[in-house]
Amino acid sequence: MADHEAAGERNSSAQEVGEFLRRRREQIAQRWADETLFRTVFTMSRDEAVEACRAVVEALAEVAVADQVENLGAAGFIAVRDQLGRMVASRTRTGAGSTQIADEVAALRTPVAELLRSELDGSPSGRAEECSVTLTSLMGTLRLVVLETALTAGQELIDRQRLQLLEVATPVIKLWDGVVAVPLIGTLDSARSQVVMESLLDAVVSQQARFAILDITGVPTVDSLVAQHLMKTVAAARLMGAECIVSGIRPAIAQTIVHLGIDLGSVITRASLADALAYALHEQGSVVVDRNRTGTSAR
Structure with missing residues:
Protein backbone atom coordinates (compact mmCIF):
# COMPACT_ATOMS: atom_id res chain seq x y z
CA MET A 1 0.00 0.00 0.00
CA ALA A 2 2.83 2.36 0.91
CA ASP A 3 4.60 1.56 -2.38
CA HIS A 4 1.44 2.47 -4.35
CA GLU A 5 1.16 5.76 -2.49
CA ALA A 6 4.81 6.58 -3.15
CA ALA A 7 4.38 5.79 -6.85
CA GLY A 8 1.30 8.01 -6.96
CA GLU A 9 3.19 10.86 -5.34
CA ILE A 28 12.47 29.38 -19.56
CA ALA A 29 13.24 29.69 -23.26
CA GLN A 30 14.20 33.35 -22.86
CA ARG A 31 16.57 32.52 -19.98
CA TRP A 32 18.08 29.50 -21.71
CA ALA A 33 18.81 31.52 -24.82
CA ASP A 34 21.41 33.41 -22.77
CA GLU A 35 23.05 30.23 -21.45
CA THR A 36 26.35 29.10 -22.99
CA LEU A 37 24.97 26.01 -24.73
CA PHE A 38 22.44 27.92 -26.82
CA ARG A 39 24.23 31.27 -27.02
CA THR A 40 27.39 29.79 -28.56
CA VAL A 41 25.47 27.68 -31.09
CA PHE A 42 22.97 30.28 -32.32
CA THR A 43 25.35 33.20 -32.72
CA MET A 44 23.49 34.91 -35.59
CA SER A 45 19.97 35.15 -34.21
CA ARG A 46 18.69 35.14 -30.64
CA ASP A 47 15.16 34.42 -31.92
CA GLU A 48 16.46 31.19 -33.40
CA ALA A 49 18.01 30.28 -30.05
CA VAL A 50 14.73 31.00 -28.24
CA GLU A 51 12.82 28.83 -30.69
CA ALA A 52 15.25 25.96 -30.12
CA CYS A 53 14.87 26.42 -26.37
CA ARG A 54 11.08 26.26 -26.63
CA ALA A 55 11.33 22.93 -28.46
CA VAL A 56 13.56 21.44 -25.75
CA VAL A 57 11.33 22.73 -22.93
CA GLU A 58 8.26 21.26 -24.64
CA ALA A 59 10.06 17.93 -24.99
CA LEU A 60 10.90 17.94 -21.28
CA ALA A 61 7.29 18.80 -20.41
CA GLU A 62 6.03 15.88 -22.50
CA VAL A 63 8.46 13.50 -20.83
CA ALA A 64 7.46 14.71 -17.34
CA VAL A 65 3.70 14.51 -17.96
CA ALA A 66 4.19 10.95 -19.19
CA ASP A 67 6.11 10.21 -15.96
CA GLN A 68 9.19 9.16 -17.95
CA VAL A 69 11.66 11.50 -16.26
CA GLU A 70 14.41 8.84 -16.08
CA ASN A 71 13.79 7.23 -19.47
CA LEU A 72 16.38 8.17 -22.12
CA GLY A 73 14.20 6.59 -24.79
CA ALA A 74 11.05 8.52 -23.87
CA ALA A 75 8.99 9.59 -26.86
CA GLY A 76 9.24 13.24 -25.88
CA ALA A 113 14.83 25.59 -10.62
CA GLU A 114 14.61 29.27 -9.70
CA LEU A 115 11.30 29.66 -11.51
CA LEU A 116 9.97 26.44 -9.95
CA ARG A 117 10.88 27.59 -6.43
CA SER A 118 9.17 30.93 -6.96
CA GLU A 119 6.03 29.20 -8.20
CA LEU A 120 5.96 26.72 -5.32
CA ASP A 121 6.66 29.38 -2.70
CA GLY A 122 4.13 28.82 0.06
CA SER A 123 3.47 25.18 -0.88
CA PRO A 124 4.12 22.46 1.69
CA SER A 125 7.87 21.89 1.96
CA GLY A 126 7.49 18.20 1.18
CA ARG A 127 5.66 18.96 -2.05
CA ALA A 128 8.24 21.52 -3.16
CA GLU A 129 11.04 19.08 -2.42
CA GLU A 130 9.38 16.33 -4.46
CA CYS A 131 9.02 18.60 -7.46
CA SER A 132 12.61 19.79 -7.10
CA VAL A 133 13.88 16.20 -7.03
CA THR A 134 11.76 15.37 -10.09
CA LEU A 135 13.14 18.37 -11.96
CA THR A 136 16.68 17.34 -11.05
CA SER A 137 16.05 13.82 -12.38
CA LEU A 138 14.53 15.20 -15.56
CA MET A 139 17.45 17.54 -16.25
CA GLY A 140 19.85 14.70 -15.48
CA THR A 141 18.11 12.60 -18.12
CA LEU A 142 18.39 15.45 -20.61
CA ARG A 143 22.12 15.57 -19.89
CA LEU A 144 22.43 11.85 -20.58
CA VAL A 145 20.42 12.20 -23.79
CA VAL A 146 22.77 14.93 -24.97
CA LEU A 147 25.85 12.84 -24.13
CA GLU A 148 24.36 9.81 -25.87
CA THR A 149 23.63 11.96 -28.91
CA ALA A 150 27.18 13.31 -28.82
CA LEU A 151 28.64 9.80 -28.73
CA THR A 152 26.43 8.67 -31.60
CA ALA A 153 27.34 11.72 -33.67
CA GLY A 154 31.00 11.16 -32.86
CA GLN A 155 30.85 7.55 -34.01
CA GLU A 156 29.10 8.53 -37.23
CA LEU A 157 31.83 11.11 -37.88
CA ILE A 158 34.51 8.50 -37.26
CA ASP A 159 32.79 6.09 -39.66
CA ARG A 160 32.56 8.77 -42.37
CA GLN A 161 36.21 9.72 -41.92
CA ARG A 162 37.24 6.06 -42.03
CA LEU A 163 35.38 5.62 -45.32
CA GLN A 164 37.01 8.75 -46.73
CA LEU A 165 40.44 7.46 -45.70
CA LEU A 166 39.70 4.15 -47.40
CA GLU A 167 38.76 6.00 -50.58
CA VAL A 168 41.93 8.09 -50.44
CA ALA A 169 44.03 4.98 -49.75
CA THR A 170 42.65 3.19 -52.84
CA PRO A 171 42.99 5.64 -55.76
CA VAL A 172 42.13 4.59 -59.30
CA ILE A 173 44.75 5.81 -61.77
CA LYS A 174 44.35 6.19 -65.53
CA LEU A 175 47.54 4.74 -67.05
CA TRP A 176 46.55 4.90 -70.71
CA ASP A 177 43.49 5.30 -72.84
CA GLY A 178 41.31 2.38 -71.88
CA VAL A 179 43.62 1.25 -69.04
CA VAL A 180 43.08 2.01 -65.33
CA ALA A 181 44.91 0.69 -62.28
CA VAL A 182 44.44 0.42 -58.52
CA PRO A 183 47.74 0.20 -56.58
CA LEU A 184 46.88 -1.57 -53.33
CA ARG A 192 38.36 -1.79 -48.07
CA SER A 193 37.66 -4.47 -50.67
CA GLN A 194 34.17 -3.07 -51.13
CA VAL A 195 35.60 0.42 -51.65
CA VAL A 196 38.14 -0.96 -54.15
CA MET A 197 35.42 -2.72 -56.11
CA GLU A 198 33.13 0.31 -56.20
CA SER A 199 35.94 2.72 -57.13
CA LEU A 200 37.25 0.43 -59.83
CA LEU A 201 33.85 -0.17 -61.39
CA ASP A 202 33.09 3.57 -61.38
CA ALA A 203 36.41 4.20 -63.14
CA VAL A 204 35.72 1.47 -65.71
CA VAL A 205 32.48 3.21 -66.61
CA SER A 206 33.75 6.81 -66.53
CA GLN A 207 37.00 6.01 -68.40
CA GLN A 208 35.40 3.42 -70.70
CA ALA A 209 38.29 1.18 -69.71
CA ARG A 210 38.92 -2.13 -71.44
CA PHE A 211 41.57 -3.20 -68.91
CA ALA A 212 41.71 -2.79 -65.14
CA ILE A 213 44.91 -3.59 -63.27
CA LEU A 214 44.92 -4.57 -59.59
CA ASP A 215 48.49 -4.15 -58.38
CA ILE A 216 49.11 -5.95 -55.06
CA THR A 217 52.83 -5.19 -54.78
CA GLY A 218 52.14 -3.31 -51.53
CA VAL A 219 49.91 -5.97 -49.99
CA PRO A 220 51.99 -7.72 -47.29
CA THR A 221 50.12 -11.04 -47.20
CA VAL A 222 47.47 -12.85 -49.16
CA ASP A 223 45.14 -15.30 -47.44
CA SER A 224 41.99 -17.03 -48.61
CA LEU A 225 39.85 -14.00 -47.66
CA VAL A 226 42.02 -11.55 -49.63
CA ALA A 227 42.05 -13.92 -52.60
CA GLN A 228 38.26 -14.18 -52.44
CA HIS A 229 37.97 -10.38 -52.49
CA LEU A 230 40.28 -10.21 -55.51
CA MET A 231 38.27 -12.84 -57.37
CA LYS A 232 35.03 -10.95 -56.71
CA THR A 233 36.56 -7.71 -58.00
CA VAL A 234 37.84 -9.47 -61.12
CA ALA A 235 34.41 -10.99 -61.75
CA ALA A 236 32.65 -7.64 -61.24
CA ALA A 237 35.03 -5.90 -63.66
CA ARG A 238 34.35 -8.55 -66.29
CA LEU A 239 30.62 -8.02 -65.93
CA MET A 240 31.28 -4.34 -66.71
CA GLY A 241 33.15 -5.30 -69.88
CA ALA A 242 36.72 -4.85 -68.62
CA GLU A 243 39.48 -7.45 -68.42
CA CYS A 244 41.10 -7.47 -64.99
CA ILE A 245 44.83 -8.10 -64.53
CA VAL A 246 46.41 -8.84 -61.15
CA SER A 247 50.03 -7.71 -60.90
CA GLY A 248 52.72 -7.60 -58.23
CA ILE A 249 52.47 -11.22 -57.12
CA LEU A 260 46.16 -22.46 -49.80
CA GLY A 261 44.98 -24.21 -52.94
CA ILE A 262 43.51 -21.02 -54.37
CA ASP A 263 42.71 -21.30 -58.06
CA LEU A 264 43.65 -18.15 -59.98
CA ALA A 280 47.10 -4.29 -71.81
CA LEU A 281 48.74 -2.07 -74.44
CA HIS A 282 49.65 -5.08 -76.58
CA GLU A 283 46.08 -6.39 -76.40
CA GLN A 284 44.82 -2.98 -77.51
CA GLY A 285 47.21 -2.97 -80.46
CA SER A 286 49.32 -0.15 -79.07
CA VAL A 287 53.07 -0.17 -79.72
CA VAL A 288 55.51 1.53 -77.35
CA VAL A 289 58.86 2.42 -78.91
CA ASP A 290 62.00 3.04 -76.83
CA ARG A 291 63.65 5.90 -78.70
CA ASN A 292 66.97 5.43 -76.94
CA ARG A 293 67.23 1.85 -78.16
CA THR A 294 66.29 2.82 -81.71
CA GLY A 295 68.98 5.47 -81.77
CA THR A 296 66.65 8.47 -81.64
CA SER A 297 67.14 10.87 -78.74
CA ALA A 298 64.11 11.33 -76.48
CA ARG A 299 62.49 14.72 -76.53
Missing part, protein backbone atom coordinates in the same frame (compact mmCIF):
# COMPACT_ATOMS: atom_id res chain seq x y z
CA ARG A 10 6.07 10.54 -7.82
CA ASN A 11 3.64 10.45 -10.72
CA SER A 12 1.83 13.51 -9.38
CA SER A 13 5.06 15.49 -8.93
CA ALA A 14 6.20 14.56 -12.45
CA GLN A 15 2.92 15.77 -13.94
CA GLU A 16 3.11 18.94 -11.88
CA VAL A 17 6.62 19.63 -13.16
CA GLY A 18 5.45 18.95 -16.72
CA GLU A 19 2.56 21.38 -16.39
CA PHE A 20 4.91 23.96 -14.85
CA LEU A 21 7.29 23.64 -17.80
CA ARG A 22 4.46 24.25 -20.25
CA ARG A 23 3.16 27.27 -18.34
CA ARG A 24 6.59 28.81 -18.06
CA ARG A 25 7.92 27.66 -21.41
CA GLU A 26 8.43 31.18 -22.77
CA GLN A 27 10.22 32.43 -19.66
CA PHE A 77 12.97 13.30 -26.63
CA ILE A 78 12.56 11.98 -30.18
CA ALA A 79 11.47 15.36 -31.54
CA VAL A 80 14.58 17.15 -30.26
CA ARG A 81 17.29 14.51 -30.72
CA ASP A 82 18.21 15.79 -34.20
CA GLN A 83 18.33 19.34 -32.92
CA LEU A 84 20.43 18.34 -29.92
CA GLY A 85 22.72 16.41 -32.26
CA ARG A 86 23.28 19.48 -34.44
CA MET A 87 23.94 21.60 -31.37
CA VAL A 88 26.44 19.09 -30.01
CA ALA A 89 28.18 18.90 -33.40
CA SER A 90 28.39 22.69 -33.50
CA ARG A 91 29.92 22.84 -30.03
CA THR A 92 32.34 20.04 -30.89
CA ARG A 93 33.54 21.90 -33.99
CA THR A 94 34.42 24.87 -31.79
CA GLY A 95 36.58 22.63 -29.62
CA ALA A 96 34.20 21.85 -26.75
CA GLY A 97 34.68 18.41 -25.22
CA SER A 98 31.96 16.08 -23.95
CA THR A 99 32.61 17.09 -20.32
CA GLN A 100 32.22 20.77 -21.15
CA ILE A 101 29.03 20.14 -23.12
CA ALA A 102 27.66 18.08 -20.22
CA ASP A 103 28.39 20.95 -17.83
CA GLU A 104 26.63 23.39 -20.16
CA VAL A 105 23.53 21.16 -20.18
CA ALA A 106 23.68 20.86 -16.38
CA ALA A 107 23.76 24.67 -16.14
CA LEU A 108 20.29 24.80 -17.73
CA ARG A 109 18.76 23.48 -14.51
CA THR A 110 19.51 26.61 -12.45
CA PRO A 111 17.14 29.09 -14.19
CA VAL A 112 14.37 26.46 -14.29
CA ILE A 185 49.01 -0.91 -50.25
CA GLY A 186 48.44 -2.45 -46.84
CA THR A 187 45.91 -4.95 -45.55
CA LEU A 188 42.90 -5.72 -47.70
CA ASP A 189 39.84 -6.36 -45.50
CA SER A 190 36.14 -6.61 -46.36
CA ALA A 191 35.39 -2.89 -45.97
CA ARG A 250 55.78 -11.72 -55.32
CA PRO A 251 57.36 -15.19 -54.86
CA ALA A 252 56.26 -15.44 -51.20
CA ILE A 253 52.67 -14.58 -52.09
CA ALA A 254 52.75 -17.03 -55.00
CA GLN A 255 53.83 -19.82 -52.63
CA THR A 256 51.08 -18.88 -50.17
CA ILE A 257 48.44 -19.00 -52.89
CA VAL A 258 49.67 -22.45 -53.96
CA HIS A 259 49.69 -23.75 -50.37
CA GLY A 265 43.72 -19.98 -63.28
CA SER A 266 41.01 -17.81 -64.79
CA VAL A 267 42.76 -14.59 -63.74
CA ILE A 268 45.41 -12.88 -65.87
CA THR A 269 48.47 -12.27 -63.70
CA ARG A 270 51.73 -10.43 -64.27
CA ALA A 271 54.82 -10.03 -62.12
CA SER A 272 54.79 -6.22 -62.07
CA LEU A 273 52.63 -3.24 -62.89
CA ALA A 274 54.84 -2.48 -65.88
CA ASP A 275 54.29 -6.00 -67.24
CA ALA A 276 50.53 -5.66 -66.73
CA LEU A 277 50.49 -2.33 -68.57
CA ALA A 278 52.57 -3.78 -71.41
CA TYR A 279 50.11 -6.68 -71.74
Whole structure:
Protein backbone atom coordinates (compact mmCIF):
# COMPACT_ATOMS: atom_id res chain seq x y z
CA MET A 1 0.00 0.00 0.00
CA ALA A 2 2.83 2.36 0.91
CA ASP A 3 4.60 1.56 -2.38
CA HIS A 4 1.44 2.47 -4.35
CA GLU A 5 1.16 5.76 -2.49
CA ALA A 6 4.81 6.58 -3.15
CA ALA A 7 4.38 5.79 -6.85
CA GLY A 8 1.30 8.01 -6.96
CA GLU A 9 3.19 10.86 -5.34
CA ARG A 10 6.07 10.54 -7.82
CA ASN A 11 3.64 10.45 -10.72
CA SER A 12 1.83 13.51 -9.38
CA SER A 13 5.06 15.49 -8.93
CA ALA A 14 6.20 14.56 -12.45
CA GLN A 15 2.92 15.77 -13.94
CA GLU A 16 3.11 18.94 -11.88
CA VAL A 17 6.62 19.63 -13.16
CA GLY A 18 5.45 18.95 -16.72
CA GLU A 19 2.56 21.38 -16.39
CA PHE A 20 4.91 23.96 -14.85
CA LEU A 21 7.29 23.64 -17.80
CA ARG A 22 4.46 24.25 -20.25
CA ARG A 23 3.16 27.27 -18.34
CA ARG A 24 6.59 28.81 -18.06
CA ARG A 25 7.92 27.66 -21.41
CA GLU A 26 8.43 31.18 -22.77
CA GLN A 27 10.22 32.43 -19.66
CA ILE A 28 12.47 29.38 -19.56
CA ALA A 29 13.24 29.69 -23.26
CA GLN A 30 14.20 33.35 -22.86
CA ARG A 31 16.57 32.52 -19.98
CA TRP A 32 18.08 29.50 -21.71
CA ALA A 33 18.81 31.52 -24.82
CA ASP A 34 21.41 33.41 -22.77
CA GLU A 35 23.05 30.23 -21.45
CA THR A 36 26.35 29.10 -22.99
CA LEU A 37 24.97 26.01 -24.73
CA PHE A 38 22.44 27.92 -26.82
CA ARG A 39 24.23 31.27 -27.02
CA THR A 40 27.39 29.79 -28.56
CA VAL A 41 25.47 27.68 -31.09
CA PHE A 42 22.97 30.28 -32.32
CA THR A 43 25.35 33.20 -32.72
CA MET A 44 23.49 34.91 -35.59
CA SER A 45 19.97 35.15 -34.21
CA ARG A 46 18.69 35.14 -30.64
CA ASP A 47 15.16 34.42 -31.92
CA GLU A 48 16.46 31.19 -33.40
CA ALA A 49 18.01 30.28 -30.05
CA VAL A 50 14.73 31.00 -28.24
CA GLU A 51 12.82 28.83 -30.69
CA ALA A 52 15.25 25.96 -30.12
CA CYS A 53 14.87 26.42 -26.37
CA ARG A 54 11.08 26.26 -26.63
CA ALA A 55 11.33 22.93 -28.46
CA VAL A 56 13.56 21.44 -25.75
CA VAL A 57 11.33 22.73 -22.93
CA GLU A 58 8.26 21.26 -24.64
CA ALA A 59 10.06 17.93 -24.99
CA LEU A 60 10.90 17.94 -21.28
CA ALA A 61 7.29 18.80 -20.41
CA GLU A 62 6.03 15.88 -22.50
CA VAL A 63 8.46 13.50 -20.83
CA ALA A 64 7.46 14.71 -17.34
CA VAL A 65 3.70 14.51 -17.96
CA ALA A 66 4.19 10.95 -19.19
CA ASP A 67 6.11 10.21 -15.96
CA GLN A 68 9.19 9.16 -17.95
CA VAL A 69 11.66 11.50 -16.26
CA GLU A 70 14.41 8.84 -16.08
CA ASN A 71 13.79 7.23 -19.47
CA LEU A 72 16.38 8.17 -22.12
CA GLY A 73 14.20 6.59 -24.79
CA ALA A 74 11.05 8.52 -23.87
CA ALA A 75 8.99 9.59 -26.86
CA GLY A 76 9.24 13.24 -25.88
CA PHE A 77 12.97 13.30 -26.63
CA ILE A 78 12.56 11.98 -30.18
CA ALA A 79 11.47 15.36 -31.54
CA VAL A 80 14.58 17.15 -30.26
CA ARG A 81 17.29 14.51 -30.72
CA ASP A 82 18.21 15.79 -34.20
CA GLN A 83 18.33 19.34 -32.92
CA LEU A 84 20.43 18.34 -29.92
CA GLY A 85 22.72 16.41 -32.26
CA ARG A 86 23.28 19.48 -34.44
CA MET A 87 23.94 21.60 -31.37
CA VAL A 88 26.44 19.09 -30.01
CA ALA A 89 28.18 18.90 -33.40
CA SER A 90 28.39 22.69 -33.50
CA ARG A 91 29.92 22.84 -30.03
CA THR A 92 32.34 20.04 -30.89
CA ARG A 93 33.54 21.90 -33.99
CA THR A 94 34.42 24.87 -31.79
CA GLY A 95 36.58 22.63 -29.62
CA ALA A 96 34.20 21.85 -26.75
CA GLY A 97 34.68 18.41 -25.22
CA SER A 98 31.96 16.08 -23.95
CA THR A 99 32.61 17.09 -20.32
CA GLN A 100 32.22 20.77 -21.15
CA ILE A 101 29.03 20.14 -23.12
CA ALA A 102 27.66 18.08 -20.22
CA ASP A 103 28.39 20.95 -17.83
CA GLU A 104 26.63 23.39 -20.16
CA VAL A 105 23.53 21.16 -20.18
CA ALA A 106 23.68 20.86 -16.38
CA ALA A 107 23.76 24.67 -16.14
CA LEU A 108 20.29 24.80 -17.73
CA ARG A 109 18.76 23.48 -14.51
CA THR A 110 19.51 26.61 -12.45
CA PRO A 111 17.14 29.09 -14.19
CA VAL A 112 14.37 26.46 -14.29
CA ALA A 113 14.83 25.59 -10.62
CA GLU A 114 14.61 29.27 -9.70
CA LEU A 115 11.30 29.66 -11.51
CA LEU A 116 9.97 26.44 -9.95
CA ARG A 117 10.88 27.59 -6.43
CA SER A 118 9.17 30.93 -6.96
CA GLU A 119 6.03 29.20 -8.20
CA LEU A 120 5.96 26.72 -5.32
CA ASP A 121 6.66 29.38 -2.70
CA GLY A 122 4.13 28.82 0.06
CA SER A 123 3.47 25.18 -0.88
CA PRO A 124 4.12 22.46 1.69
CA SER A 125 7.87 21.89 1.96
CA GLY A 126 7.49 18.20 1.18
CA ARG A 127 5.66 18.96 -2.05
CA ALA A 128 8.24 21.52 -3.16
CA GLU A 129 11.04 19.08 -2.42
CA GLU A 130 9.38 16.33 -4.46
CA CYS A 131 9.02 18.60 -7.46
CA SER A 132 12.61 19.79 -7.10
CA VAL A 133 13.88 16.20 -7.03
CA THR A 134 11.76 15.37 -10.09
CA LEU A 135 13.14 18.37 -11.96
CA THR A 136 16.68 17.34 -11.05
CA SER A 137 16.05 13.82 -12.38
CA LEU A 138 14.53 15.20 -15.56
CA MET A 139 17.45 17.54 -16.25
CA GLY A 140 19.85 14.70 -15.48
CA THR A 141 18.11 12.60 -18.12
CA LEU A 142 18.39 15.45 -20.61
CA ARG A 143 22.12 15.57 -19.89
CA LEU A 144 22.43 11.85 -20.58
CA VAL A 145 20.42 12.20 -23.79
CA VAL A 146 22.77 14.93 -24.97
CA LEU A 147 25.85 12.84 -24.13
CA GLU A 148 24.36 9.81 -25.87
CA THR A 149 23.63 11.96 -28.91
CA ALA A 150 27.18 13.31 -28.82
CA LEU A 151 28.64 9.80 -28.73
CA THR A 152 26.43 8.67 -31.60
CA ALA A 153 27.34 11.72 -33.67
CA GLY A 154 31.00 11.16 -32.86
CA GLN A 155 30.85 7.55 -34.01
CA GLU A 156 29.10 8.53 -37.23
CA LEU A 157 31.83 11.11 -37.88
CA ILE A 158 34.51 8.50 -37.26
CA ASP A 159 32.79 6.09 -39.66
CA ARG A 160 32.56 8.77 -42.37
CA GLN A 161 36.21 9.72 -41.92
CA ARG A 162 37.24 6.06 -42.03
CA LEU A 163 35.38 5.62 -45.32
CA GLN A 164 37.01 8.75 -46.73
CA LEU A 165 40.44 7.46 -45.70
CA LEU A 166 39.70 4.15 -47.40
CA GLU A 167 38.76 6.00 -50.58
CA VAL A 168 41.93 8.09 -50.44
CA ALA A 169 44.03 4.98 -49.75
CA THR A 170 42.65 3.19 -52.84
CA PRO A 171 42.99 5.64 -55.76
CA VAL A 172 42.13 4.59 -59.30
CA ILE A 173 44.75 5.81 -61.77
CA LYS A 174 44.35 6.19 -65.53
CA LEU A 175 47.54 4.74 -67.05
CA TRP A 176 46.55 4.90 -70.71
CA ASP A 177 43.49 5.30 -72.84
CA GLY A 178 41.31 2.38 -71.88
CA VAL A 179 43.62 1.25 -69.04
CA VAL A 180 43.08 2.01 -65.33
CA ALA A 181 44.91 0.69 -62.28
CA VAL A 182 44.44 0.42 -58.52
CA PRO A 183 47.74 0.20 -56.58
CA LEU A 184 46.88 -1.57 -53.33
CA ILE A 185 49.01 -0.91 -50.25
CA GLY A 186 48.44 -2.45 -46.84
CA THR A 187 45.91 -4.95 -45.55
CA LEU A 188 42.90 -5.72 -47.70
CA ASP A 189 39.84 -6.36 -45.50
CA SER A 190 36.14 -6.61 -46.36
CA ALA A 191 35.39 -2.89 -45.97
CA ARG A 192 38.36 -1.79 -48.07
CA SER A 193 37.66 -4.47 -50.67
CA GLN A 194 34.17 -3.07 -51.13
CA VAL A 195 35.60 0.42 -51.65
CA VAL A 196 38.14 -0.96 -54.15
CA MET A 197 35.42 -2.72 -56.11
CA GLU A 198 33.13 0.31 -56.20
CA SER A 199 35.94 2.72 -57.13
CA LEU A 200 37.25 0.43 -59.83
CA LEU A 201 33.85 -0.17 -61.39
CA ASP A 202 33.09 3.57 -61.38
CA ALA A 203 36.41 4.20 -63.14
CA VAL A 204 35.72 1.47 -65.71
CA VAL A 205 32.48 3.21 -66.61
CA SER A 206 33.75 6.81 -66.53
CA GLN A 207 37.00 6.01 -68.40
CA GLN A 208 35.40 3.42 -70.70
CA ALA A 209 38.29 1.18 -69.71
CA ARG A 210 38.92 -2.13 -71.44
CA PHE A 211 41.57 -3.20 -68.91
CA ALA A 212 41.71 -2.79 -65.14
CA ILE A 213 44.91 -3.59 -63.27
CA LEU A 214 44.92 -4.57 -59.59
CA ASP A 215 48.49 -4.15 -58.38
CA ILE A 216 49.11 -5.95 -55.06
CA THR A 217 52.83 -5.19 -54.78
CA GLY A 218 52.14 -3.31 -51.53
CA VAL A 219 49.91 -5.97 -49.99
CA PRO A 220 51.99 -7.72 -47.29
CA THR A 221 50.12 -11.04 -47.20
CA VAL A 222 47.47 -12.85 -49.16
CA ASP A 223 45.14 -15.30 -47.44
CA SER A 224 41.99 -17.03 -48.61
CA LEU A 225 39.85 -14.00 -47.66
CA VAL A 226 42.02 -11.55 -49.63
CA ALA A 227 42.05 -13.92 -52.60
CA GLN A 228 38.26 -14.18 -52.44
CA HIS A 229 37.97 -10.38 -52.49
CA LEU A 230 40.28 -10.21 -55.51
CA MET A 231 38.27 -12.84 -57.37
CA LYS A 232 35.03 -10.95 -56.71
CA THR A 233 36.56 -7.71 -58.00
CA VAL A 234 37.84 -9.47 -61.12
CA ALA A 235 34.41 -10.99 -61.75
CA ALA A 236 32.65 -7.64 -61.24
CA ALA A 237 35.03 -5.90 -63.66
CA ARG A 238 34.35 -8.55 -66.29
CA LEU A 239 30.62 -8.02 -65.93
CA MET A 240 31.28 -4.34 -66.71
CA GLY A 241 33.15 -5.30 -69.88
CA ALA A 242 36.72 -4.85 -68.62
CA GLU A 243 39.48 -7.45 -68.42
CA CYS A 244 41.10 -7.47 -64.99
CA ILE A 245 44.83 -8.10 -64.53
CA VAL A 246 46.41 -8.84 -61.15
CA SER A 247 50.03 -7.71 -60.90
CA GLY A 248 52.72 -7.60 -58.23
CA ILE A 249 52.47 -11.22 -57.12
CA ARG A 250 55.78 -11.72 -55.32
CA PRO A 251 57.36 -15.19 -54.86
CA ALA A 252 56.26 -15.44 -51.20
CA ILE A 253 52.67 -14.58 -52.09
CA ALA A 254 52.75 -17.03 -55.00
CA GLN A 255 53.83 -19.82 -52.63
CA THR A 256 51.08 -18.88 -50.17
CA ILE A 257 48.44 -19.00 -52.89
CA VAL A 258 49.67 -22.45 -53.96
CA HIS A 259 49.69 -23.75 -50.37
CA LEU A 260 46.16 -22.46 -49.80
CA GLY A 261 44.98 -24.21 -52.94
CA ILE A 262 43.51 -21.02 -54.37
CA ASP A 263 42.71 -21.30 -58.06
CA LEU A 264 43.65 -18.15 -59.98
CA GLY A 265 43.72 -19.98 -63.28
CA SER A 266 41.01 -17.81 -64.79
CA VAL A 267 42.76 -14.59 -63.74
CA ILE A 268 45.41 -12.88 -65.87
CA THR A 269 48.47 -12.27 -63.70
CA ARG A 270 51.73 -10.43 -64.27
CA ALA A 271 54.82 -10.03 -62.12
CA SER A 272 54.79 -6.22 -62.07
CA LEU A 273 52.63 -3.24 -62.89
CA ALA A 274 54.84 -2.48 -65.88
CA ASP A 275 54.29 -6.00 -67.24
CA ALA A 276 50.53 -5.66 -66.73
CA LEU A 277 50.49 -2.33 -68.57
CA ALA A 278 52.57 -3.78 -71.41
CA TYR A 279 50.11 -6.68 -71.74
CA ALA A 280 47.10 -4.29 -71.81
CA LEU A 281 48.74 -2.07 -74.44
CA HIS A 282 49.65 -5.08 -76.58
CA GLU A 283 46.08 -6.39 -76.40
CA GLN A 284 44.82 -2.98 -77.51
CA GLY A 285 47.21 -2.97 -80.46
CA SER A 286 49.32 -0.15 -79.07
CA VAL A 287 53.07 -0.17 -79.72
CA VAL A 288 55.51 1.53 -77.35
CA VAL A 289 58.86 2.42 -78.91
CA ASP A 290 62.00 3.04 -76.83
CA ARG A 291 63.65 5.90 -78.70
CA ASN A 292 66.97 5.43 -76.94
CA ARG A 293 67.23 1.85 -78.16
CA THR A 294 66.29 2.82 -81.71
CA GLY A 295 68.98 5.47 -81.77
CA THR A 296 66.65 8.47 -81.64
CA SER A 297 67.14 10.87 -78.74
CA ALA A 298 64.11 11.33 -76.48
CA ARG A 299 62.49 14.72 -76.53
